[in-house]
Amino acid sequence: MLHPEHFHEVQHGARRLLFHAPTASLFDADPLVGAVLGLLRDGADPATLVTGLRDRFPQAELDAVVAELALLDASAPATPASLAQPAPAALVLALTSGCNLACSYCYKEDLTRPGAARRMTESRACEAVDLLMRVCGPAPLVTVTFFGGEPLLELPLIRRIVAYAEAAAARDGKQVAFALTTNAMLLDDAAIDFLDAHRFGITVSIDGPATLHDRHRRTAGGQGSYATVATNLGRLLQRKRSRPVGARVTLAAGCTDVAGIHAHLHDQLGFTEIGFAPVTAGTAAAFCLDDADLAAVFAGFHALGRRWRDAAIAGHDIGFANIANLVAALHKGAPRELPCGAGTRMLAADADGALHLCHRFVGSDGPTFGSTEQGIDAAAVRDFVARALFRAAAFCTGCIARPVCAGGCYHESYARHGDLFRPTDHYCELIREWVRFGIGVMADIKASNPGFLAINAQPRRAAT
Numbered sequence: 498m499l500h501p502e503h504f505h506e507v508q509h510g511a512r513r514l515l516f517h518a519p520t521a522s523l524f525d526a527d528p529l530v531g532a533v534l535g536l537l538r539d540g541a542d543p544a545t546l547v548t549g550l551r552d553r554f555p556q557a558e559l560d561a562v563v564a565e566l567a568l569l570d571a572s573a574p575a576t577p578a579s580l581a582q583p584a585p586a587a588l589v590l591a592l593t594s595g596c597n598l599a600c601s602y603c604y605k606e607d608l609t610r611p612g613a614a615r616r617m618t619e620s621r622a623c624e625a626v627d628l629l630m631r632v633c634g635p636a637p638l639v640t641v642t643f644f645g646g647e648p649l650l651e652l653p654l655i656r657r658i659v660a661y662a663e664a665a666a667a668r669d670g671k672q673v674a675f676a677l678t679t680n681a682m683l684l685d686d687a688a689i690d691f692l693d694a695h696r697f698g699i700t701v702s703i704d705g706p707a708t709l710h711d712r713h714r715r716t717a718g719g720q721g722s723y724a725t726v727a728t729n730l731g732r733l734l735q736r737k738r739s740r741p742v743g744a745r746v747t748l749a750a751g752c753t754d755v756a757g758i759h760a761h762l763h764d765q766l767g768f769t770e771i772g773f774a775p776v777t778a779g780t781a782a783a784f785c786l787d788d789a790d791l792a793a794v795f796a797g798f799h800a801l802g803r804r805w806r807d808a809a810i811a812g813h814d815i816g817f818a819n820i821a822n823l824v825a826a827l828h829k830g831a832p833r834e835l836p837c838g839a840g841t842r843m844l845a846a847d848a849d850g851a852l853h854l855c856h857r858f859v860g861s862d863g864p865t866f867g868s869t870e871q872g873i874d875a876a877a878v879r880d881f882v883a884r885a886l887f888r889a890a891a892f893c894t895g896c897i898a899r900p901v902c903a904g905g906c907y908h909e910s911y912a913r914h915g916d917l918f919r920p921t922d923h924y925c926e927l928i929r930e931w932v933r934f935g936i937g938v939m940a941d942i943k944a945s946n947p948g949f950l951a952i953n954a955q956p957r958r959a960a961t
């Protein structure tokens with residue numbers, strides 16, 4: 498059966514593109530396809546629709562287009578079995594609730610100063626690694642991500658966990674990868690060399706030049722952190738060779754200069770990958786972007802996205818992770834059933850061993866899904882997945898953004914509405930515009946430098 502709501506036409510310059518959301522497929526739409534879809538949307542029956550267009554198009558072509566569209570719709574993937582039987586291959590370890598900064602917009606409800614922190618013990622961390630190895634199934638690669646607070650406050654513990662996880666992975670015939678998000682305040686040469694030797698994927702939280710960064714990212718005493726961060730970064734970007742270092746920018750109220758921030762981080766500091774995370778929900782409501790700020794941020798995303806596209810066509814990557822991730826997802830052509838891997842491919846363990854959907858839920862009063870000691874609460878995960886799938890089916894059917902958004906971030910829904918399953922509907926139209934924009938960018942690159950899309954699809958993007 499043909500579902501016209503699955504097909505979206507995107508006018509991109511002189512080109513008329515057709516995007517099929519369930520398979521994330523992209524085509525040039527000719528007038529015949531446009532006419533067929535137009536009639537279907539108006540409620541025409543596919544069997545009799547040919548009659549209405551017979552005077553404008555040859556019968557054989559009409560039959561062929563209807564058959565092709567129906568075939569495409571029928572090829573939409575069923576819900577993957579992996580969602581019914583989750584086997585997370587990634588675990589976040591929230592090592593400490595302590596942080597050496599006191600950023601004004603921080604969403605962490607359990608954040609403390611380092612001296613008052615809840616800290617994960619080594620035995621708890623090893624228990625978590627054992628759990629990961631047990632539940633990951635046949636996955637050849639598992640990932641351990643260290644989070645805080647500021648995880649580098651626990652560097653001696655990180656060293657011991659890395660040794661333990663590498664031995665466990667070797668025993669089980671798997672690879673283990675490590676990742677960490679840091680404020681960069683404690684990055685000295687010894688720390689950098691250790692992280693480099695173990696091929697850590699590092700994301701640095703930094704908000705741009707000193708005037709912007711120091712607005713929110715301050716010490717408990719109120720001092721800006723930019724000077725220290727910039728010094729340490731110089732060292733990090735010079736010494737770390739194994740994997741690129743990403744920057745994660747938090748865009749809070751009044752801070753919408755996407756182009757200026759990118760220019761500082763990419764051209765002056767030397768980051769190769771920059772991802773932007775707009776604050777739109779959370780406990781620090783005063784720092785959320787309002788509608789005007791959000792519109793300005795997305796206008797900035799579009800402008801920088803056009804620069805990224807032009808560079809890509811010329812064979813360069815200017816490291817704008819938001820558009821790179823969007824285009825990679827569209828190019829992959831495998832639509833998401835769920836917005837992210839929280840609960841299905843990834844869980845986060847807190848200092849007591851409780852398992853949360855992801856790092857953002859650690860310290861919140863959100864639901865938990867078992868523990869490192871007792872194992873994953875499979876029934877709770879199944880119920881969560883069923884409700885998340887229902888949310889996307891009920892709310893997002895027919896939305897052009899569904900293959901990449903699928904209802905949006907659960908934490909954002911929870912922080913804003915106290916409900917994991919309420920879609921992040923406050924900026925759906927901006928997301929749809931962003932996806933339409935990404936489709937146009939992908940079409941341009943496909944037409945002029947298709948080889949770039951394969952390189953861009955590599956999993957190396959800064960967390961956004």
Ligand code: SF4
Pocket residue numbers: 892893896897898899900902903904905920921922924925926928929
């Ligand atoms: S933009 Fe809105 S309707 Fe569309 S998939 Fe995302 S949450 Fe659902």
Ligand code: SF4
Pocket residue numbers: 836837838839854855856857905906907908909
């Ligand atoms: S999108 Fe939201 S729920 Fe999913 S992992 Fe990210 S913060 Fe967590």
